Amino acid sequence: MSDGVVAVSKFLAWSVVDGPGNRFVLFLQGCNYRCVTCHNPHTIGVCSDCGACVAVCPSGALTKAGRKVVHDPSVCIACDSCLAACPTRANPMVRRLTVDDVLDLLRRNAPFLNGLTVSGGEATLQLGFLIDLFTAIRAAPDLAHLTLFIDSNGHLPAEGWHKVLPLTDGVMLDIKAFDPERHRRLTGADNDLSLASAKLLAGAGKLYELRFLLIPGETDRPEEIAALAALARDLGPETRLRLNAFQHHGVRGPAANWSPMPRDGVEAAAVTLKAAGIAEVATPSVWLP
Amino acid sequence: MTEMLSQLRRIAQDRTLSFKQKEHALAVEAENMLPYVLLDTETRAALDARIICDMYEGNAPYKPRYVLPDYEVVLKNGSAYLELPKPETLDEAINTLQIAYHHVPSVTGMPVFIGHLDALLLPFCDGASDDELYRKIKLFWRYIDRVLPDAFLHADIGPTDNRVARAILRADAELKQVAPNLTFLYDPEVSGEAMLRLCTDNIIACSKPHIANHPIHREVFNEPGYAIVSCYNALPLRGGAASLARVNLKKVAEASANEADFFDVQLPRYVNLNARLMRARIDYLFRQSGFFDGNFLVEEGWIDRDRFTAMFGIFAMAEAVNHLQDLAGRPGRYGHDAVANALGHRISAQLADLVAREPMDHVWRGFAMLHAQAGLSSDAGTTPGVRIPYGSEPDPVSHVQALLPHHRHYLSGVSEILTLDETVRANPEAVFQLAKGALQLGFREFTANIAGNDLVRVTGFMIRLSDIRLYNAAKGSRVNTTALGAEAADTVHILDRKPRVVGLELMAGSGV
Structure with a gap:
């Protein structure tokens, strides 16, 4: 069971890239990976109320009430100065929402939605909340048309999946790298759980999409692509594969100086994967100039 | 006089206008050498200050702004005047319509409505295979775009799902043409979701149909119904709109001392003056x-003089609300704040109430109909109708939720x-769900552009971005509305629209 409240970094009523149709997306705060290439590093940490952000807030939206950092969204100008100043890669603008709060948001937007996707951070870190939320949605007749998806790095043991999968329509699973040493270097964690999750989800018929971030000189290497092809084949010929390209947007630290993934490299990888028998390989639909 | 002659x-001598386009522009100038219809001083002053605006329709209104003929009349009876027999085959029906279009006046010089085409043509389709029908429609479409190249020209289809x-x-x-513009009349009880999905897939391909x-429009109009024409105006079929005049809400707000003055004094005053302007022009x-x-x-019997409404336009709602918000601190x-949005909704309700207290002679049902006017390409610093300013949507x-109550x-x-x-191209289900939810x-109407389409909507009409580029390189364009699009792109920065598209309107004197 959860304590009934979850920290939400951001929510959207319109997303066309987080599963089928238009999806309400909840980005939960906090992650169990520390990816050097993370495009949303401010979702990784949990606020320690240190107050470093209060000092740099130009609009007075952030203040300290006793030991707590408090954010007033009505004054916030969304300049993101606080995110840059945060030493723990947290986000002082997070909102704490209950299951009822989320149901209310969904109801307000229900006619426009095909479903809900819970992303992160790492969504499965809040497994209790996920189960409570999905259970409540399944019990609400006016939300019956919504499909429920999870976007995850797969770092969850089988017993966790067994609890939430009966309530879940599909999972989008990110595999960060296949070589164990590379995975540790890129994410700070081992990849055995996420590889096991891929098999578990595919076996349960709940793997909506397998995602793979191509990073030049790291995950675009032939041995990584070959391992990806082998896994996808192993999971079944109907596996949807989505290739994403490493870009600089949002990235902090040394990876900000790495080369972005070029379009021709992504397309070459897609060709290789299709030649290896993977039927559906999606590449980014928009390329930045 | 010298200024007039040099104009x-x-x-x-313009190097970019075609012969036809010059002829129309010269006719507009000639009309405007006549004295303006008779106005009282107060109305004249408000018009000169452009707090109210006549859309530069011309000094001596000699044709209704929009004419919506009931083309069924000519398809059922033929025309004695045009010496046309009643058509018997699909070819004859299309040919009859093509001839009819040349006799329909409007403010642009080209028809703004070419019929509920599926209802008109279905009775002639019994002998035609689907493939034959498709090939004939393609030729018909080519004819419309090449012979009547004006994006205000509008065809309606629906509500049934039919061949x-x-x-x-x-x-x-497939053709991705500027003309005709196209509206599907969607009725969830009749059209079916498969048809709605086809429409939203078409939007992804070419930003049409609207x-x-x-059901919402139908209940407003009596028999024989209505049509959507030009820049998404809903008007009585077999009639149309005699005139359109509009109130600049931004200027009304700027003339107000505070919110109470706006609601109690200035808005009623300028609604009344705009009504006086309309009465004079309609008379x-x-x-x-x-x-x-x-x-x-x-x-x-193609048109009935008792079925012409008057369109009471308003624009710059966004700027008016923001100004009143500033006055109130x-x-x-x-578009973003619940209090600001609610203020806008209250203005719309007040406008509807005020317009319903201004009776008008000659006008269908005796009162004007409120219209969120989409703008002129010469408008600077204002946002069309009740829309949210470009780039800040x-x-x-x-967006839909903020504007729905209007x-x-x-x-x-x-x-x-x-x-x-x-990115929605890879997820067409999302566009379908958005349209379904909004409706x-x-x-009242769902309209979308996909960024990256060459064919984009400029408020109501369609233009090609590549045409604008050509026009700006002073090569001229075959299509009338490109000049308007290019002017608006420069004047009101329509191409700033997030992500990069549209929202302006027409050149003074020519269009919607």
Whole structure:
């Protein structure tokens, strides 16, 4: 069971890239990976109320009430100065929402939605909340048309999946790298759980999409692509594969100086994967100039 | 006089206008050498200050602004005046319509309405295979775009799911032409979701059709119904709109000391002055121009002089609300803040109430119909109708939610342009759900552009971005509305629209 409240970094009523149709997306705060290439590093940490952000807030939206950092969204100008100043890669603008709060948001937007996707951070870190939320949605007749998806790095043991999968329509699973040493270097964690999750989800018929971030000189290497092809084949010929390209947007630290993934490299990888028998390989639909 | 002559010379010698376009521009200038219809001083002063605006329709209104003929008349009876027999085959029916279009006047010089095409053509389709039908529609479409190249020209289809509507949607997505503009009249009880999905897939292909909420429009009009024409105006079929004049809400707000003064004094005052302007122009059309006398369109029953409404336009709602917010010391902006949005909704309700207290002679049902006017390409610093300023629109769902409460007040039309980013191409289900949700909640019309389409909507009409580039390189364009699009792109920065699309309107004197 959860304590009934979850920290939400951001929510959207319109997303066309987080599963089928238009999806309400909840980005939960906090992650169990520390990816050097993370495009949303401010979702990784949990606020320690240190107050470093209060000092740099130009609009007075952030203040300290006793030991707590408090954010007033009505004054916030969304300049993101606080995110840059945060030493723990947290986000002082997070909102704490209950299951009822989320149901209310969904109801307000229900006619426009095909479903809900819970992303992160790492969504499965809040497994209790996920189960409570999905259970409540399944019990609400006016939300019956919504499909429920999870976007995850797969770092969850089988017993966790067994609890939430009966309530879940599909999972989008990110595999960060296949070589164990590379995975540790890129994410700070081992990849055995996420590889096991891929098999578990595919076996349960709940793997909506397998995602793979191509990073030049790291995950675009032939041995990584070959391992990806082998896994996808192993999971079944109907596996949807989505290739994403490493870009600089949002990235902090040394990876900000790495080369972005070029379009021709992504397309070459897609060709290789299709030649290896993977039927559906999606590449980014928009390329930045 | 010298200034007038040099303006005429400028048109005559313009290197980018075609012969036809020059002829129309010269005719507009000639009309405007006549004295303006008679106005009282107070109305004249408000017009000169452009707090109210006549859309530069011309000094001596000698034709209604929009004419919506009931083309069924000529398809059932033929025309004695045009020496046309009643058509018997599909070819004859299309040929009869093509001839009919040349006899329909409007403010642009080209018809703004070419018929409920599926209902008109279905009775002639029994012998034609689907493939034959599709090929004939393609030729018909080519004819319209090449011979009547004006994006205000509008075809309607629906609400039923039928062979002609499907052939039209298929040809339209394939040809990606500027003309005709296209509206599907959607009725969830009749059309079916498969048809709605076909429409939203077409939007991804070519930003057309526009989808009208048929049950909501239908209940406004009596028999023989209505049509959506030009920049998404809902008007009585077999009639149209005699005139359109509009109030600049930004200027009304700027003339107000505070919110109470705006609601109690200034808004009622300028609504009344705009009504006086409309009455004077409509009186000239009906009693002095002779338009309805000896006109075969009237005599043969294509149009009925009792079915012309008056469009009471408003624009710059966003700027008006933001100005009133400033006066009250409130930071919230229109489109993003609940208090600002509610203020806007209250203005719309007040407008509807005020317009319903201004009776008008000659006008269908005796009162004007409120209209969220989409703008002129010469408008600077104002946002069309009740829209959210270009470049500051929220996500499409929040966008629809913010504007929804306005829609019930604008009986003769209100349109938003939802600009969707390119990623939706890979997820057409999302566009379908967005349209379905908006229509279900009472949006009168659903209109969307996909960023990256060459064919984009400029408020109501369609232009090609590549045409604008060509025009700006001074090569001229075959299509009338490109000049308007280019002017608006420069003046009101329509291409700043997030992500990169549209929202302006027409050149003074020519269009919607």
